[in-house]
Amino acid sequence: MPYWRLSGYYFFYFATLGVLVPYWGLYLQSVGFTPVDIGNLIAILMFSRIVAPMVWGWIADHRESRMAVVRLASFLTIASFSGAFFGSSFWWLAAVMLLFSFFWHASLPLLEVFVMRHTASRPGAYGRVRLWGSIGFIVAVTALGPVIDARGPWWVLPALLTMMLGIGSFSLTLPESEMRGSVEHAGPFRQALLRPEVFAFLLACLLMQISHGPYYTFYSIYLEGYGYSKTLIGLLWAFAVLCEIGVFLVMQRLLVRVALRAVLIASFFLAAVRWLLIGHYPESLAVLMLAQTLHAATFGSFHATAMQLVHRFFTGKHQHRGQAIYGSLSFGIGGAVGSFYSGHTWVTLGPTVTFNIAAASAGLAFLVALLLIRQDRS
Structure with missing residues (x-):
């Protein structure tokens, strides 16, 4: 099992979550949205988490090239989130959030299957890979706070994009042969x-x-x-x-x-x-x-x-x-x-x-x- 490559993927995936969960609302507030607007926009993330894994799981179960699905979802996440740099109206950001979260929520369940196949014979070994996601969350949440205090919530955007680029980069290092299963x-x-x-x-x-x-x-x-x-x-x-x-x-x-x-x-x-x-x-x-x-x-x-x-x-x-x-x-x-x-x-x-x-x-x-x-x- 490519332990360090998978660990890097988990690190950046949950580092993205470590930026999104505490700080995305602050960014939305900084561009003038009301609490109701912010609630509606964040609800989009929940909705896509209900739908996206099922859609992409069905696609993966009917394909041999599953790593190609992971890579496609990872880079479509980057491409769709980039739209956040080009507009800040409600409907523009709603579309950006719907698209990037649909692709972002797609890849992790596919990787989870891969990790479980390689660790199922050693109960609990999954946790030694998954813990790097927790480390990524802590690093992101503690590192970005002082930046936002000093320079403002706009820096949430490049921070999220950087984490997503990390996801995409590590998806390229994982071998297709080990994902076929x-x-x-x-x-x-x-x-x-x-x-x-x-x-x-x-x-x-x-x-x-x-x-x-x-x-x-x-x-x-x-x-x-x-x-x-x-x-x-x-x-x-x-x-x-x-x-x-x-x-x-x-x-x-x-x-x-x-x-x-x-x-x-x-x-x-x-x-x-x-x-x-x-x-x-x-x-x-x-x-x-x-x-x-x-x-x-x-x-x-x-x-x-x-x-x-x-x-x-x-x-x-x-x-x-x-x-x-x-x-x-x-x-x-x-x-x-x-x-x-x-x-x-x-x-x-x-x-x-x-x-x-x-x-x-x-x-x-x-x-x-x-x-x-x-x-x-x-």
């Missing part, structure tokens, strides 16, 4: 999708991402309201991702000793605990640090285990669409629903109740996994 017949995709344990797994993942809505949407605003400085808030975000990296490093040894199902169930349970801690003890920095430590479970062990299960559930020609539907349902639909409900309950019911709802959603994921996902037999 197996295309054997695996039965109808619908049949694989509707197996009870697969349906239960996808439902639990959907509920897990719904539970993250208040955290990703309002965590910084929430802590600022309790008097925490922006510097400290940023450090709490970074600390959580460092904990995520830690769990990626130990997953290979952990999954040799502990069943996938057990790790997944524990991740759901700890997510419920995390949201309760954040919702009820915001005044305590020690409790908030403990809650951020649990990011190791709510993203790290959860995602690493989910990737193993997707690879196990969807075989042969269905692997790319399996990865795509996992991403579309959990991070796409789950993320969109989580942001939507938390936006409404935050104002009407308050932060504590909103995080209680998040904990309930993670608790439902725990029950679904506990009762409906079968015990590992491997």
